[in-house]
Amino acid sequence: MAKKIDEEALGEAYNRALALEKAGDVDAAVAAYEEVLAIDPDDHGGAAVRIAAMGRGETPVKAPDAYVETLFDQHAEVFEDVLVEQLGYHVPMLVRQRLQALKLGPFKRLLDLGCGTGLTGGALRDLCADMTGIDISEKMVEIAHEKDLYETLFVAEVEDFLDDNDEEAFDIISATDVLPYLGALEPLFFGAAENLTPGGLFIFSSETLPEEILAGRAYMVGPHQRFAHADAYVRERLTATGFELVEISDINVRMEDGQPTPGHLVIARYIG
The missing domain is CATH 3.40.50.150 (Vaccinia Virus protein VP39)
Structure with a gap:
């Protein structure tokens, strides 16, 4: 059975990561995105590609399926x-x-x-x-x-x-x-x-x-x-x-x- 995601903790970590990224604090942003991945390993928010976009970590072989699905479901209308x-x-x-x-x-x-x-x-x-x-x-x-x-x-x-x-x-x-x-x-x-x-x-x-x-x-x-x-x-x-x-x-x-x-x-x- 899939582990239930703590949506509140996920939202807090993701918003913090975005704010740090926007502020240019790459090290802190990467650490926050890694927190996001720990809470949500399927990566609905695309933390792995955001880390890679900042030039850190390994480049993924593709964007996570959960991220692409969520992204386009949210923007379909x-x-x-x-x-x-x-x-x-x-x-x-x-x-x-x-x-x-x-x-x-x-x-x-x-x-x-x-x-x-x-x-x-x-x-x-x-x-x-x-x-x-x-x-x-x-x-x-x-x-x-x-x-x-x-x-x-x-x-x-x-x-x-x-x-x-x-x-x-x-x-x-x-x-x-x-x-x-x-x-x-x-x-x-x-x-x-x-x-x-x-x-x-x-x-x-x-x-x-x-x-x-x-x-x-x-x-x-x-x-x-x-x-x-x-x-x-x-x-x-x-x-x-x-x-x-x-x-x-x-x-x-x-x-x-x-x-x-x-x-x-x-x-x-x-x-x-």
Whole structure:
């Protein structure tokens, strides 16, 4: 039986950690976040990624599932307004534009990983005969369901779904705004390969940072608690999991504190 979380102690420790982080007292903030982790080992508040974002501790291989689920459940109702209207997020339309420019499609079966409220599904609906959406947040999936975009929707963690799925393969898999919550990319890329038809497309966005900040690292947690990936690492992992690169484009993923967030839009083909 799971140990009951002391919500009062957790809230006190987390608020103290945030205040210390904001004040620039990194050592004390890290200690407070470690207190948070001791109270809540599943890490609903993302303490581990906040520690990593301050340049301390080990970089996690992914954001904790409990954190991602909680984050998007909490923001589901305002998600599109904040992301699209306030942060200028237009990656789903960029996906559509690049597929059309390269004369790729139409497609039989789309698997939309991290489908959220259905932004990518909406952008690609007329290009796909059948669409399946996956998201870890039940509240996001409920909103996507209300739009009646997808033939099938699942509440699941994307890597687990890819590992467990034994349904018919897909000829296109999308993952927009998924990589910022993953560090190591092998499970995602291998899982995508396992679920694609030969010649199927894998299209995804990623965030990156200048090489002087990445300093030779494959990935790191950036200042906004999101993972940034080195271009070379993305390319190398794609090749290692059976993909050939069709196109990689430099994009602005979103605005953050009034500044563009540099990233890539990647289209790869599974060749086995």
